[in-house]
Amino acid sequence: MEPAGLHNLHLIPWLGWIPLLPLLGFLFNGLGWIVLRERLSRPVVNLVAVGVVFGSFALSLNAFLCLLNLPPGDSLGFTAFSWIKAGDFTANFGLLFDRLSCVMCLVVTGVGGLIHLYSVGYMGRDPAYARYFSYLNLFTFAMLTLVMADNLALMFVGWEGVGLCSYLLIGFWYEDPEKASAGKKAFIVNRIGDFGFLIGIFTIVWLMGTVDFNRMQAWVANVDHRFLLQHQTLLGIGLATFICLALFVGAIGKSAQIPLYVWLPDAMAGPTPVSALIHAATMVTAGVYMIGRLNFLYLQSETALIVVSLVGVGTALYSATIGFTQNDIKKVLAYSTVSQLGFMFTAMGVAAFSAGIFHLVTHAFFKALLFLGAGSVIHGLSGEQDLRRMGGLRQKLPITCWTMVMAWLAICGIIPFAGFVSKDEILWRALNATSGLGKLICIIGFLAALGTAVYMTRLMVLAFFSESRMDHEKEPHAHESPWTMWVPLALLAVLSVFGGFLNWPVSLGGGAYFEHWLEPVMPAPPEAGMSILGVESTQGVEMGLMVFSVLMAALVMAVVYWIYAKRREVTDQVAEKLGPLYRASFNKYWVDEIYDALIVEPCKWISYFILFRLADAGIVDGLANGLAGLTRAAGMGLRRFQSGRVQNYAFSFVIGVLAILLYFWLR
Amino acid sequence: MEAIAFYILAVMALFAALMVVLHKSPAISAIYLVLCFFAVAGNYVLLHAHFIAAIQILVYAGAIMVLFVMVIMLLNLDEEVRQRRQLGLLAALSVLSGLGVGVLILLMTWKPGAQSMVPKTLDPQTFGTTETVGRYLFTTYLLPFEAASVLLLAAIVGAIALSRRSEHQPGGGGDR
Amino acid sequence: MMHVGLNHFLFLAAALFSIGVIGVLTRRNALVIFMCIELMINAANLAFIAFSYYLADITGQGFVFMSMVVAASEVAVGLAIILALFRNKESVNVDDIRIMKW
Numbered sequence: 004m005e006p007a008g009l010h011n012l013h014l015i016p017w018l019g020w021i022p023l024l025p026l027l028g029f030l031f032n033g034l035g036w037i038v039l040r041e042r043l044s045r046p047v048v049n050l051v052a053v054g055v056v057f058g059s060f061a062l063s064l065n066a067f068l069c070l071l072n073l074p075p076g077d078s079l080g081f082t083a084f085s086w087i088k089a090g091d092f093t094a095n096f097g098l099l100f101d102r103l104s105c106v107m108c109l110v111v112t113g114v115g116g117l118i119h120l121y122s123v124g125y126m127g128r129d130p131a132y133a134r135y136f137s138y139l140n141l142f143t144f145a146m147l148t149l150v151m152a153d154n155l156a157l158m159f160v161g162w163e164g165v166g167l168c169s170y171l172l173i174g175f176w177y178e179d180p181e182k183a184s185a186g187k188k189a190f191i192v193n194r195i196g197d198f199g200f201l202i203g204i205f206t207i208v209w210l211m212g213t214v215d216f217n218r219m220q221a222w223v224a225n226v227d228h229r230f231l232l233q234h235q236t237l238l239g240i241g242l243a244t245f246i247c248l249a250l251f252v253g254a255i256g257k258s259a260q261i262p263l264y265v266w267l268p269d270a271m272a273g274p275t276p277v278s279a280l281i282h283a284a285t286m287v288t289a290g291v292y293m294i295g296r297l298n299f300l301y302l303q304s305e306t307a308l309i310v311v312s313l314v315g316v317g318t319a320l321y322s323a324t325i326g327f328t329q330n331d332i333k334k335v336l337a338y339s340t341v342s343q344l345g346f347m348f349t350a351m352g353v354a355a356f357s358a359g360i361f362h363l364v365t366h367a368f369f370k371a372l373l374f375l376g377a378g379s380v381i382h383g384l385s386g387e388q389d390l391r392r393m394g395g396l397r398q399k400l401p402i403t404c405w406t407m408v409m410a411w412l413a414i415c416g417i418i419p420f421a422g423f424v425s426k427d428e429i430l431w432r433a434l435n436a437t438s439g440l441g442k443l444i445c446i447i448g449f450l451a452a453l454g455t456a457v458y459m460t461r462l463m464v465l466a467f468f469s470e471s472r473m474d475h476e477k478e479p480h481a482h483e484s485p486w487t488m489w490v491p492l493a494l495l496a497v498l499s500v501f502g503g504f505l506n507w508p509v510s511l512g513g514g515a516y517f518e519h520w521l522e523p524v525m526p527a528p529p530e531a532g533m534s535i536l537g538v539e540s541t542q543g544v545e546m547g548l549m550v551f552s553v554l555m556a557a558l559v560m561a562v563v564y565w566i567y568a569k570r571r572e573v574t575d576q577v578a579e580k581l582g583p584l585y586r587a588s589f590n591k592y593w594v595d596e597i598y599d600a601l602i603v604e605p606c607k608w609i610s611y612f613i614l615f616r617l618a619d620a621g622i623v624d625g626l627a628n629g630l631a632g633l634t635r636a637a638g639m640g641l642r643r644f645q646s647g648r649v650q651n652y653a654f655s656f657v658i659g660v661l662a663i664l665l666y667f668w669l670r
Numbered sequence: 671m672e673a674i675a676f677y678i679l680a681v682m683a684l685f686a687a688l689m690v691v692l693h694k695s696p697a698i699s700a701i702y703l704v705l706c707f708f709a710v711a712g713n714y715v716l717l718h719a720h721f722i723a724a725i726q727i728l729v730y731a732g733a734i735m736v737l738f739v740m741v742i743m744l745l746n747l748d749e750e751v752r753q754r755r756q757l758g759l760l761a762a763l764s765v766l767s768g769l770g771v772g773v774l775i776l777l778m779t780w781k782p783g784a785q786s787m788v789p790k791t792l793d794p795q796t797f798g799t800t801e802t803v804g805r806y807l808f809t810t811y812l813l814p815f816e817a818a819s820v821l822l823l824a825a826i827v828g829a830i831a832l833s834r835r836s837e838h839q840p841g842g843g844g845d846r
Numbered sequence: 847m848m849h850v851g852l853n854h855f856l857f858l859a860a861a862l863f864s865i866g867v868i869g870v871l872t873r874r875n876a877l878v879i880f881m882c883i884e885l886m887i888n889a890a891n892l893a894f895i896a897f898s899y900y901l902a903d904i905t906g907q908g909f910v911f912m913s914m915v916v917a918a919s920e921v922a923v924g925l926a927i928i929l930a931l932f933r934n935k936e937s938v939n940v941d942d943i944r945i946m947k948w
Contacts, residue, residue, distance in 0.1 A: 647947030764871035772864025825919030832926035
């Protein structure tokens with residue numbers, strides 16, 4: 004298996020238009036909004052904003068077709084301009100379109116474009132229309148920079164850019180202080196992660212002298228360097244592990260894993276298309292992409308991989324349990340996102356990199372669909388988000404309902420939907436992990452998958468398949484959404500249904516095209532040599548696992564459906580019986596409260612008492628005021644010399660003359 | 671002969687100067703100052719500065735002091751109310767510093783042998799006469815001489831401008 | 847002692863000068879202060895003349911001439927100022943003139 008990067012890089016200048024188009028859209032809409040305000044016509048905004056993203060999609064598609072015709076391992080590239088040049092260290096604004104970034108670009112621009120289209124309908128009546136679309140375009144630009152960057156520094160620029168846009172879009176309706184603080188929370192928690200990310204980048208610069216991916220890969224390929232990575236320690240941790248974990252901290256922040264996931268549920272304060280795009284399909288997947296891109300580095304540290312997989316699978320299960328009890332439809336989906344991201348990291352942690360990326364892709368399809376569908380529900384119910392006040396929407400919102408059913412089946416892993424293929428792949432790879440923790444991870448992951456089935460079924464039943472509990476004022480107005488909203492739903496539903504065939508497993512007769520496509524960039528995980536339960540035949544075990552998981556998922560779905568549709572009082576009884584557990588789940592395990600007490604309050608205390616009172620007001624102001632006071636006192640003292648009496652002045656003359664005379668006489 | 675004249679004139683000058691400073695009435699101080707000027711003029715004569723001596727009498731005693739006396743009369747000043755002149759710190763210090771200045775000057779310029787210093791070759795007939803000084807002023811120091819006349823002009827104009835009564839003040843002796 | 851030399855004249859000049867200084871610093875009446883200033887000028891003139899004689903250089907006397915011109919102009923203008931001051935303040939006591947006090 005040759006490392007990529009030793010193959011050819013083809014220079015394609017028009018590659019730069021892929022991120023540039025959304026940037027231009029941002030500038031157009033942003034400046035237009037500032038200058039023209041309401042006079043900027045909505046159709047123009049729509050055309051520009053949606054158009055640029057679909058334009059980027061078309062270009063990405065074209066680039067993909069180019070790649071298809073090239074030998075594996077070749078990639079397209081383009082350097083826009085030289086950015087940093089300090090001695091031997093360079094970091095350029097360079098774009099890399101290899102097989103991995105190709106996948107990411109298509110997802111970002113494709114799903115992103117559908118969401119832009121959806122936003123036209125969803126945000127149709129919002130006054131700050133152009134600002135929304137300019138932010139959305141800016142986000143697209145930043146995300147594309149992130150996935151197309153050919154070096155870590157530029158990737159970090161995109162990383163920060165998406166964080167910024169996340170803040171701007173979550174707090175879009177900033178007049179509401181709660182929404183504004185949700186934006187702040189997202190940004191600040193991200194920042195904590197970014198600190199780790201930066202430490203990782205700095206260590207890489209120090210160690211390898213470059214942040215360019217190709218050169219990094221070449222550096223790591225060197226045997227001596229590998230030795231260094233394995234055996235030299237930094238602060239007691241092996242170098243490779245240190246770097247990987249530091250970078251992973253950034254991923255934890257950006258991709259909402261334990262312990263930095265707390266911003267994602269709060270981020271639901273933003274408009275629903277934003278939740279779909281940023282917090283489901285694209286931004287939060289940046290951490291997964293990063294590990295995928297740097298897989299050659301992570302493969303050097305088993306410890307880091309174990310940590311990644313444990314954090315991932317732990318978060319998957321943990322988050323699913325919180326989803327059981329939430330009443331806000333968007334919050335359920337938010338925790339679901341955290342959970343599914345956990346699955347992706349589990350895959351990365353067991354070195355099944357392409358499986359993780361594939362789950363990223365399928366998740367983008369069905370999670371975006373779910374969020375957009377939820378948005379459609381919210382839109383149709385004039386802002387209702389509480390599941391307890393929904394129901395009976397199957398008749399009122401049929402398109403939304405049936406497209407969401409597709410997503411529901413996909414996420415629960417029912418064959419042959421997309422989610423089934425990706426999730427089962429992950430569980431299978433986890434089982435085969437070389438680290439020895441594979442079985443544990445697989446079991447926890449399996450439980451998390453069942454948890455997914457539980458909360459998603461609950462959501463679907465409460466929203467669509469139960470009797471109507473809608474607010475009586477809203478019920479008559481409940482309506483299906485306009486075409487700009489249901490067309491993306493339909494397209495995403497198709498992808499959720501048929502997307503699985505991209506990577507249909509070999510054991511079921513498929514060709515695993517996706518995995519093979521990514522092979523030059525991301526080495527396939529080692530095939531199983533282990534035997535479970537003493538059984539040798541791995542293909543049989545794989546099929547057995549698949550059958551088992553599908554059956555269990557279907558069973559759980561049926562049970563939960565029945566309970567919520569027919570015997571809902573059982574849920575209350577269960578909630579009572581499991582009192583403390585229920586309360587813990589409902590209150591999100593009080594994590595926000597704990598963070599508040601342990602971290603936020605002390606920070607605020609330190610900021611106020613030490614930094615403000617002591618340092619700023621006391622020392623700095625004291626110094627400044629003290630100097631002024633000193634000058635004033637000196638002035639007050641010295642002004643007594645101005646007595647206004649000429650004779651006093653004459654006296655000073657004489658004293659001066661005396662002094663001069665004395666000086667000359669004594670000399 | 672000269673020594674006697676000198677001592678008499680010196681004592682007169684010093685006495686007059688002291689009375690200027692010490693007497694409480696400004697008019698009497700002015701008179702004493704005139705006396706001092708005369709004494710100094712005498713000293714000038716001893717120093718063969720005849721022209722200057724004459725000018726001293728004419729200008730200082732004759733014009734300047736007349737001005738002073740005129741102003742004193744014009745202002746009709748009372749005797750300076752000698753509120754127990756605060757023999758305060760400032761007064762004492764002033765006196766001391768004044769004396770100090772004098773002492774220092776002396777210390778710096780005292781040359782032990784100067785008593786027997788013979789004046790350099792000096793023509794007693796022409797030194798200090800009007801002709802000599804005049805020739806000096808009109809040749810070597812012509813520019814300062816002319817500048818001095820401009821200065822006088824400025825002083826005249828200034829004095830008149832400053833002492834005019836403004837429109838708003840009452841009185842003014844109908845000289846408009 | 848009987849022979850009067852340069853030192854004697856310088857002594858006289860210094861004494862007159864310091865008496866003048868004391869007068870300037872001590873008296874309250876503006877006119878008297880002015881007169882003491884004239885005294886100081888005279889002392890300086892005396893020193894000039896003495897040096898002029900003992901160095902046989904007529905420049906000293908020329909300088910004294912200029913000095914007198916300046917003194918005359920200065921007295922004229924100064925007295926005009928004192929007159930103007932008197933008109934405004936009804937007093938020539940320097941203690942009363944303290945407008946420039948801080």
